[in-house]
Amino acid sequence: MNTAIAELPINPLLLYVACVLGAIGVILAMPRKGVSPMVFGGLLAAAAGGLIVLGLTSHAERHAQTPSIFFYIFGLLALGAGLRMITHPKPVYAALYFILTIIASSGLYLLLSAEFMAFALIIIYAGAILITYLFVIMLATLPPSEDDMDALATYDASAREPIVATFAGFTLLAVLTTMLFRGTLSLPVRHGMDSSDAILSKLPGKVEDNLSASLHAAELMTPEEHIARQVDVGRVWIDSARRRVLVSRGENTAGPDQGELVRWVDVPAEMWPADMVGTNVEGVGLNLLADHPMTIEIAGVILLMAMLGATVLARKQVDLEEEAKARQARHLALDVVAEDVG
Amino acid sequence: MTDAVLMLAQADFPTPMGVLTLNHYLFVSTAMFALGLIGFMTRRNLIIMFLCTELMFQAAGLALIAFGRYHLNFDGQTFVIFILTIAAAEAAMALALVVLLFRRRESLDADLWAELKG
Structure with a gap:
């Protein structure tokens, strides 16, 4: 015991x-x-x-x-x-x-x-x-x-x-x-959101920024080059399995078959962002928009209803009840008497 | 004195939680909820009664965030965003009602509306 x-x-x-x-x-x-x-x-x-x-x-x-x-x-x-x-x-x-x-x-x-x-x-x-x-x-x-x-x-x-x-x-x-207090549940030490491969599927822009900065710094990419991106679908050409990126000099890139405009660059292992940490705002935003999109819809409807309700309630003309009317009348009368005396 | 300040500055500033347990946060949340409940039952002022419901919302939000931290996901924080929305909607509606009731009886006493219990 x-x-x-x-x-x-x-x-x-x-x-x-x-x-x-x-x-x-x-x-x-x-x-x-x-x-x-x-x-x-x-x-x-x-x-x-x-x-x-x-x-x-x-x-x-x-x-x-x-x-x-x-x-x-x-x-x-x-x-x-x-x-x-x-x-x-x-x-x-x-x-x-x-x-x-x-x-x-x-x-x-x-x-x-x-x-x-x-x-x-x-x-x-x-x-x-x-x-x-x-x-x-x-x-x-x-x-x-x-x-x-x-x-x-x-x-x-x-x-x-x-x-x-x-x-x-x-x-x-x-x-x-x-x-x-039946038992203690210790909180796990935070280890960041996910690995970079998992982040790549959710937040490709973050990995792209990170990689292109380090590739530019290491001069594996010339200043006029950038990581290829399909503008209409927003897909970035980062091959996480083979650790290489498609680098392009043009604006719209459809894929690796565009000849002299594009080339594959192998990313050295130490440059690959292995333990990328999503920030709190990114995590909350992703969770809200990707996992619970219905929340925003419901919240919007609730806020709209509250707005309508408050407007309707505030516009309503209220009649004082008899007792309160009498009280207010007495109050006003006292004020008048006080002014006369004053 | 200076040494102490320097030592504080060099320590890992807000110790990132491995040392606190979930129970600590849940206790604060529970106590806050109990306080809000007591306040809701004892106070007779309509506005303070609604403030006490806000305190209970707050307690629920703290528990949600603590659980989200325990499971290392963001669902708790998403739900707290939802709670904030509900609290804002509730404040708008409830306060409009309170103003309406005040204009009718010239008083905020909840006992004046005891006839509503039927």
Whole structure:
């Protein structure tokens, strides 16, 4: 039994204690009427996060792994900002804390070598979606009354059923992490996308650029020559099996049967790009366009529908209900009286 | 001090992950999802409730990217592009609805619409 526990990446007891601590911290940090022990709750939740980090780190040292410090910085930043987001009573601050979460998780994306998605996340989420949220928060908030500028709306000032909801959420977390920490799945060391032969079939232009640069440098090709390419189909004449390329001086090349315009050049073995690495953007682009082309179609239709829907909804004329009308009338009347007095 | 800085500069900068396990990332993702769920259930402000769904989207995206890295393919990242699209569409629709509801009741309280549960 003990050896089975020692094999796990974190002691289960420690995990559950951290979950309970975190739950109590979140409950305390929830906004409520009167004095709320928010700071204490935040500290408690941070302590829970620290416990988990401690458990994970001690395991890692035992297995001679030194986890990247960046992971812990970004992970704790993301979770801390997320906690602050769900507990902050003011919507504007909640949205700003969510931007912090986004930035921290884009740091995690960078650690996972998903560079394109990291920057797309910042541009699209933090730059576009969250700004839309901020606009709506500004649009849909009642103006503060004169006597108390910091007054919160009642629905912001107190949470609904904090204890039950936190219990449910942390039960989910405990169950999921129990399954999660059954064993460790170490991430493989990245070895690039494919060999150059595989890249040749997908990204011939990349191999062509690489080869023609090195062939020009080694003067196996004269400056006015280039690697032959059939313009209409875009096929490059690179024979990966026999390690040779067709070199041409003309513009359109149909094939090796064009006599004096073309000649085969044998590529020396050390010049052949054996371990070519596709960049992240190339990989994502190829995957999106070649393997999942339907994704773009569906995404386009969804965005079109959202655009139409938002337009229809925004154009609709809304009548205030009786109660709200009366409230607004009272508000206006008070303003008039105030102006008269003033 | 200078030596320490130089040593840092010479180290392999962001250690490329062989040392971290998939579980680390999945834990962050799970905790983020749980936080989003708790926020969705406890907060009464309609806008913050939708922000919490965005937090849950974010958690799903992190898990997808981590799994894609684990399998060394790009499917996870393609799906995150899709998630970003859905999040943008959802933000547009949901916020239009929120503005509509706000104009009708002059309040963002979700409890005011409790009659919708039938």
